[in-house]
Amino acid sequence: MSLKLGLIGHPIGHSLSPWIHAKFIDLAGLNGEYKLYEGDHEKLPSVIQHLKNASIDGFNITVPYKQVIVDYLDELDKDAEILGAVNTVVNENGKWKGYSTDGEGYVRSLVEPYPDLLHPGTSVLLLGAGGAARGIYRAIVQKGVKTVDIANRSLDKAEALLPLNDGSSSSRVMSFLEAEQHLHEYDLIIQTTSVGMKPNIEEQIIRLDNLLESTVVSDIVYQPITTRLLKDAKDRGAKIHHGHSMLLYQGQLAFEKWTGKNLEVSHLVDELEQKLRGE
Structure with missing residues (x-):
């Protein structure tokens, strides 16, 4: 065949x-x-x-x-x-x-290098609320993590993702500025927008001043391979996950x-x- x-x-x-x-x-x-x-x-x-x-x-x-x-x-x-x-x-x-396969494919790519990352105590921050965010949000909450918060420029668009949560995870919606202030609360940060994609490789969606070294920062952009967000996270001692x-x-x-x-x-x-x- x-x-x-x-x-x-x-x-x-x-x-x-x-x-x-x-x-x-x-x-x-x-x-x-x-x-x-x-x-x-x-x-x-x-x-x-x-x-x-x-x-x-x-x-x-x-x-x-x-x-x-x-x-x-x-x-x-x-x-x-x-x-x-x-x-x-x-x-x-x-x-x-x-x-x-978008959401579950993303989760598979994440747990391959970080097999112990997603568990009932994990707190996740999702950056963006577009099509990619929808699939990833649903797949992450289905893993039974503690929290999946959503930061977006349009709060209404972020709130539109909430009905996709049919699991036990709690979720709140916030601005990018609020997200920057609460970064220390998260074990995993997932960047799902096109910010930082070629040719705008100097763009970065949020500042990482409050990032913990124990946090995993993931960016679904894969051109460039290592976005400015991932470089910043790595420079601060955090772990990173590439979009490709x-x-x-x-x-x-x-x-x-x-x-x-x-x-x-x-x-x-x-x-x-x-x-x-x-x-």
């Missing part, structure tokens, strides 16, 4: 997903391909029809179609339905089922749903970093 996989989005010319999934296919000892299917909104229906005709085994969806794709699916996983977004589709006996590993583990979870194979991929984190650096 030859796997037929792919990615829908616009633009996706520089996507690393083909490289990642080629590695996974090889690791799993399978044959197959992972293709890019790029198209604007007008072309999307024809792209979808092409994939249906090709009986594709599964595909990923990235911006701007994570919500739009829902209209083309036969079924949604519970979390995808609650989040209102899909990034992975699996062909299950001819029916297309949508999943979201999230890409790898989101893909791992998607591949698992397509094939049933749970691959060990931690050795690919450094390879992916080299790829991103152009080495």
